Amino acid sequence: MTARSLARRNDFPLLAANPELHYLDSAATSQKPRVVLDAMREFYEHDYANPHRGAYALSVRATDRYHEAREQVARFVGVADAARLIFTRGTTEGLNLVATAWGSDHVGRGDEIVVTALEHHANFVPWQQLARRQGATLRICGLTSDERLDLDMLASLVTPRTRIVAFNHVSNALGTLNPVAEITTLVRRRAARNAIVVCDGAQAAPHLRLTMDGPELGDVDFFAFSGHKMLGPMGIGGLVGRRGLLEAMSPYQMGGDMIEIVGDEETTWNVLPHKFEAGTPNVADAVGLAAACGYLESLGMDAVRSHELALLERAADRLESIDGVTLYGPRDTHCRSGVVSFTLEGVHPHDIATILDGEGVCVRAGHHCAQPLMRRLSVPATARASFYVYNDEQDVEALATAVEKTKTLFAAD
Helix, strand or coil, rough: CCCCCCCHHHHHHHHHHCCCEEECEECCCCCCCCHHHHHHHHHHHHCCCCCCCCCCCHHHHHHHHHHHHHHHHHHHHCCHHHHHEEEEEEEEHHHHHHHHHHHHHHCCCCCCEEEECCCCCHHCHHHHHHHHHHHHHEEEEEECHHHCCCCCHHHCCCCCCEEEEEECEEECCCCCCCHHHHHHHHHHHCCCCCCEEEEEECCCCCCCCCCCCCCCCCCCCEEEEEEEEHHCCCEEEEECCHHHHHCCCCCCCCHHHHHEEEEECEEEEEECCHHHCCCCCCCHHHHHHHHHHHHHHHCCHHHHHHHHHHHHHHHHHHHCCCCCCECCCCHHHHCCCEEEEEECCEECCCHHHHHHHHEEEEEECCCCCHHHHHHCCCCCCEEEEECCCCCCCCHHHHHHHHHHHHHHHHHHH
16 A cells, blocks of 8 residues: 555645645644635635525525535435434534433433443533433443453443443544444344434544445434544534434524424424524535535545555554554554554653654644543553545654654653
């Protein structure tokens, strides 16, 4: 496999303007290709109006652009029924929507909610707080010695009292790739019939071919993702839900297009997806996200995955060759995404990131919004390099060289 850049660096204005920059923080947010920026600007310059509410031609065009964007994004994640795709501000809002709109009505005292020790806080805290409010019990599934989800432990935790099982498709902190189909099968076999499976797809949508209507993800009840991690703009994302569940759920927010008829005493709700999209729609960002999906489709998601594996293998080999470096996450790169989380003996991850920044290498340092995981790893934080379509072997080499320099600097002290 080659580790040359899959996408042209010149497609990304920020990277093109900074040729010495090695951007390795795409798990936090990705850079934006020109086609995304152009699509958003074109909407504002040619089709901008409030959709759904005007009978004039410009408003109709804005409505059409919003509808077309939803269809494009739905195709990208592999769902034929585009009305099942609710536009949100991102993964966090999507998960909170489910916890509030479904959880508050269906979880009660004595019920159980199962999450994993791999979760981002956005897929941990909403369920923790839901359990506290409703008098339910939160169960946390641990990890194996090679930092994968412990499926035997998960099987013991899921019982007829389980109402929700929430887990990530890919860990943002370790890159661990979870076996979604195996997990959902386990839940259906052991949990109550009306239990739901919720998947945090924030780190999966940018890197993997998704088929919400297919065998791997088709039995998931809710799948949330963010646009800004997959070349799209900040402030837009999606929640794909099972139609029957969405239609039965109460709205998450009130006002605007989510209503059908407002009476003095009662109000009825609009059809999907508008029922869960209160207020003025975020059309420009939806258009930008659709353009990002189109760009990724032009590269091919299988090629995106192969590219990331090549970079990941190279980075793991280079970092492991440096004395004092400890890598976290499964060593088998086919069981993980393009994330390398590491520590350097005697150096705090924040110091690693600061020195790397001086070398033009951008990495994340901290607990990565995964404090329960850090406690189980017995570290306060890690440094994390994450790769995407615009990275290449030069970025990997710059990372390794900068880590070697960091080691030398602290050894001198």
